[in-house]
Amino acid sequence: MKYDARAHHRRSIRLRDYDYSLPGAYYVTLCAFRKECVFGRVVDDQMQENECGEIVRAQWFESARIRRELELDTFTVMPNHLHGILWIVAPVGPSGARPATYGARPKPNAMRSPKLGRTPFGPTNPIPTMRPHSLASWASGFKSAVTSRIRKLWKKPHATVWQEDYFEHIIRDEAELLRIRDYILSNPARWKLDRENPEAGPDVEDEWPWNRDDA
Numbered sequence: 001m002k003y004d005a006r007a008h009h010r011r012s013i014r015l016r017d018y019d020y021s022l023p024g025a026y027y028v029t030l031c032a033f034r035k036e037c038v039f040g041r042v043v044d045d046q047m048q049e050n051e052c053g054e055i056v057r058a059q060w061f062e063s064a065r066i067r068r069e070l071e072l073d074t075f076t077v078m079p080n081h082l083h084g085i086l087w088i089v090a091p092v093g094p095s096g097a098r099p100a101t102y103g104a105r106p107k108p109n110a111m112r113s114p115k116l117g118r119t120p121f122g123p124t125n126p127i128p129t130m131r132p133h134s135l136a137s138w139a140s141g142f143k144s145a146v147t148s149r150i151r152k153l154w155k156k157p158h159a160t161v162w163q164e165d166y167f168e169h170i171i172r173d174e175a176e177l178l179r180i181r182d183y184i185l186s187n188p189a190r191w192k193l194d195r196e197n198p199e200a201g202p203d204v205e206d207e208w209p210w211n212r213d214d215a
Helices: 052-064 134-154 174-185 187-193
Strands: 023-030 041-043 046-047 069-075 080-088 113-120 120-126 167-171
Touching: 023 134, 041 120, 046 052, 046 069, 052 069, 052 134, 069 174, 080 134, 080 174, 167 174
Parallel strands: none
Antiparallel strands: 023 080, 023 167, 041 046, 069 080, 113 120
16 A cells, blocks of 8 residues: 555644653654655564664664663564653662652643644644653654664665654553553564555554454
8 A cells, every 4th residue: 555644644642731751651653754664574474674673673772771761661663663662760869769650640731832743734733842851852862863873874864764753652551551562562463454554455453453352
């Protein structure tokens, strides 16, 4: 199926006035520009990363080294996107320990001023203000680092690697965390039905397949 901006747009459920720098677990999806399969291919239900895919994988692990507010969870690199779970954790206290963060639910912060994003077919949900140590800050830095390395690999200094925005979902409880982990790990086996697959047929999965009863 040929890429179409309307058909392949993943509707964000980003919350207005929500502070995405507070502790909690977040599911994220970053998609390649125009959903082009630049990170590798799926063969026999297994993802085979190319050099670009290896760059994405390496930068995922690098995120935890350079950002002390992050802890990494399950992830997978797909032909044209990355799925992963990130934990934003509380700062280290005087005793050297972190406060318990699992189950923490960031609350709306009315003092924020979210910006409206746009797509080729109209406005999207608000894009989070770029706060330090936030999900938006990580996404921006991650995509910039990967883009820089891939441009050097391709020898194309102005190449576009990523779509402008990203998808995120706040993980609200342990049951959802387990379902999303399972979805991420099984993603290569579900590639033929993946909404991000430009060659998928009409029977693509729901936007949030981990919420199905059989997920």
